[in-house]
Amino acid sequence: MKYENRLIAFIDILGFKEIVRSSEKDDSKIEFLYSVLDYLKSWETSESWSSQLVEIEEDAQKKGVENFDIRDKTNSTSFSDSIVVSVKVENNVNEMASTLIVNLAYIGAILFEKGILFRGGLTIGNLIHNENGTVFGQGLIDAYQLESNNAKFPRIVLSDKLLKQLNYPLETKRNRYPYHQYLERFNDGCVGFHQMIYFQVIESWIEMTDEKIKISLGKIRKVIVNGLDTSFENPSVFEKFKWLKEQYNKLIILNDFDFETKTHENIKLKIRELNEGIHGHNVHYKYTDDFYDSTKK
Structure with a gap:
């Protein structure tokens, strides 16, 4: 047995303690918690780490989609509110990082719709990570510290060590890899990606219809607004949801064009500022949200 050079992602579910605490008084929360953890558990199978979402990328197609397959190189271990994912790397760090990042963004998007946020650190280093779940090494320590000390917001940040091995500076389009879009x-100053970026990148995929994106973004929007309105006594939590609001509003999602009416319909509705353009001194973002929603009817 010896250390392997691996990409390592350490991911932590935010607000997990509060969910567990509330589940003691609400059986439905127990079922919800179980479904989330069971979903994460399903990713412990190497075959789950498909390259499907990478294969649709022009950058991967030009470089050979077979080079982006991480299924026989990936191990995943979930415990309590954390998950560790690692991918064995040789001379293919750009390809392996692409598929790992795309899949992590997908997992994050699915969980976000359920109201689950995560943050994490992604690095490269020495690690032993077996299929039975045994995992240890300096790479894991580095990924954990990156998550704990640098991630701060619901996002995954990359280490400087990993960035130095990726294809930067990007000077021409032909040198681009799928992760560059994420x-x-x-x-x-941190470099990384958040859960919502998945929808910006994937919206041109033929299987991702405008209606699907609209429904997903609608769920995410409600999660953010609710988070803003349930953090009156917790400024640190409010700060995270405010950051998410800004990132959500920055997403570039094309409007849906109706050829019959020749009009554009917004797929992504912005999250407005508190009391934006209306009278009153209300303290809930949902009040502003409901006000503008009612004016459309």
């Missing part, structure tokens, strides 16, 4: 440099 990663961004945030205002605090």
Whole structure:
């Protein structure tokens, strides 16, 4: 047995303690919690880490989609409110990082619709990670510390060590990999991606219809508005949902065009500022949201 060079993602579910606490008084929360953990558990099978969402990318097609397959190189271990995912890397870090990032964004999007947020750290380093769940190494420590100290908001941030091995600076389109569409440099200097970016990247996929995106974004929008309105006594939680609101509003989602009426319909409705354009001194974002929703009827 020896250490392997692996991509390592350490992911933590936000607000897990509160969900567990509330489940003691609400049986439906127990079922909800179980379904979330069971979903994460399903990703412990290597075959779950499909390259399907990478294969639709032009960048992957030009480089050979078979090079982006991580199924026989991936191990995943979930415990309590955390999940560790690692991918064995040789001389293919750009391909392996692409498929891992795309799948993590997909998992995050699915969980977000259920009201589950996560944050994490993604790095590269020495690790032993077996199929039976045994995992240890400096790479895991680095990923955990990255999540704990740097992620801060519901996002996954990349280590400087990993960024130095990825294809930057990106000077021409032919050198682009799928992960380039997911990663961004945030205002605090960190590089990473949040759960919602999945919808911006994937919206051109033929299987992702405008109606599906509209429904998904509608659910996510409600999660954010509810989070803003249930954090009166917790500024740190409010800060996270305010950050999510800003990231949501920044998403570039094309409007749906109706050829019969020749009009555009917004697939993504913005989350407005508190009391934006209306009278009153209300303290709930939902009040503003409901006001504008009622004016459309």
